[in-house]
Amino acid sequence: MKKNDREQPNVIVFFTDQQRWDTTGVHGNPLGLTPTFDRMAREGTHLYHTFTCQPVCGPARSCLQTGMYATTTGCFKNAIPLPRERRTLAHYFKQAGYATGYIGKWHLSEKEPVPAEDRGGYEYWLAANLLEFSSDAYSTVLYDNDGKEVKLPGYRVDAQTDAAIRYIDRNQTHPFFLFLSYLEPHHQNHTDNYPAPDGYEEMYTDRWTPPDLKALGGTAPQHLGGYYGMVKRLDEALGRLMDALKSLDLTRKTIVLFTSDHGCHFKTRNGEYKRSAHESSIRIPAAIYGPGFMQGGQVRQLVSLLDIPPTLLDAAGIPVPSDMQGRSVLPLVRREPVEWPEEVLVQISESQVGRAIRTGRWKYGVTAPDLDGWSESHAESYVEELLYDLQADPYELTNLAGWDSYRSVADELQRKLISRMAEAGEPVPEIVPAQSRPAGKRRVSIEELRLKL
Known part of the structure; x- marks a missing residue:
């Protein structure tokens, strides 16, 4: 020994x-x-x-x-x-x-x-x-x-x-x-x-x-x-x-x-x-x-x-x-001062060619609807699939993707997702916004938009 x-x-x-x-x-x-x-x-x-x-x-x-x-x-x-x-x-x-x-x-x-x-x-x-x-x-x-x-x-x-x-x-x-x-x-x-x-x-x-x-x-x-x-x-x-x-x-x-x-x-x-x-x-x-x-x-x-x-x-x-x-x-x-990512990246295969990030508050995901997740590892173009506010909806029962009042949030999360995909060595993709939907009385306040995602 x-x-x-x-x-x-x-x-x-x-x-x-x-x-x-x-x-x-x-x-x-x-x-x-x-x-x-x-x-x-x-x-x-x-x-x-x-x-x-x-x-x-x-x-x-x-x-x-x-x-x-x-x-x-x-x-x-x-x-x-x-x-x-x-x-x-x-x-x-x-x-x-x-x-x-x-x-x-x-x-x-x-x-x-x-x-x-x-x-x-x-x-x-x-x-x-x-x-x-x-x-x-x-x-x-x-x-x-x-x-x-x-x-x-x-x-x-x-x-x-x-x-x-x-x-x-x-x-x-x-x-x-x-x-x-x-x-x-x-x-x-x-x-x-x-x-x-x-x-x-x-x-x-x-x-x-x-x-x-x-x-x-x-x-x-x-x-x-x-x-x-x-x-x-x-x-x-x-x-x-x-x-x-x-x-x-x-x-x-x-x-x-x-x-x-x-x-x-x-x-x-x-x-x-x-x-x-x-x-x-x-x-x-x-x-x-x-x-x-x-x-x-x-x-x-x-x-x-x-x-x-x-x-x-x-x-x-x-x-x-x-x-x-x-x-x-x-x-x-050790509670040492260190820069730590504010989100995690998730790659999804087989059921779809998908990507998502999860932040402290939000979940944002995209998919390549025309590709087979069993044969393709990634895509050049994705479409927004889901957006959840985990603070208001922790069990992910209301998909906010496409809601007009959350467009600013989705845009910021899209930028974060693309950045994380690039860090992972993936090609920088195009992400097509989800089809626009009116949100009725549901709105994101200025204060909420200023909060860290």
Whole structure:
């Protein structure tokens, strides 16, 4: 063991799939689903406003592994493998002397099992490219370093957690970076349902419905019970992981990040569960616990999933590569004076070729109506699709796009969106205003226009 091994913090990413931010108690969910996450957020650092930069599985994962936008890596939709020349978190941590491990869902290859050259540089491997197809709730099948099938006992969340605890126990004498990627609370594709552990769905059916789902319906009455049950089991797994760290005297030596790839709108915004610019698709829970983050409180600035990779490297004392397109949040945690973007950029594919920004108050989105989001990564021309005033309408029930009285707001947001797209390396587009609509008595006051967007 190197002399400075124990000075380097271990890093664990606890990564869920399709989890809304408002499943957590610290975001107002009244069902007590996430006591462990809530404690992490209170005692560590709560990234209160965190958003995905691409609300679909594969592209979001490419962003989190590389710190680059999906249009930069080329992984703008599912089923595009991560280019082998792209350096990932695993490469940087390994170069810094860390053992690296990946357990769970990968979704950045074309093959199952994932060939060694497509594993993003991770040394230890117990994963499946498409866990939703290789396994079921009580039939967990992953693949090891040799590409051999490994069937793990127990409910899928528990099976993966057991594997993670075994990995931590084996690697406790030297620094490690472990990426633990769950499928839950994502739906089971072949049945289009949310299979919670036995008995859990019944506990949460018809208990509490977020206001956007209450207003818009979708599949929430059918699916929320199972979805919440999966979230509950994930939080219990997080508790088991934290217990393992405590028992091995690793709590003060280990950084634990909890977040998700995107949210879930339960078929209220389009024909499936994500791939839209709405809060239900793009807002995700995020908290960091461990050295450098204890008593960090709430970080209220807007944080992108793209900011997570540079944050983890920075927290481990590893230089952040200049080609990463996100920013470390450590200066915000330390309350240091720093310029921070006032908006996050979201790229949307598959359901559409879309772009959006989310500011502290506004949501502004555009789409290329004549392009196929499965075949085109970007457009030269977009049309305004949505505008929401999140202060007056937090559940995004009244689309203000085209309203005459909000034209000045839309114009300013359009400029911000174009600027952020250019920063991301995209061509500067044309944006066609939405068709004009009279607003009746609804007006934006001079004072409101002077407020920061």
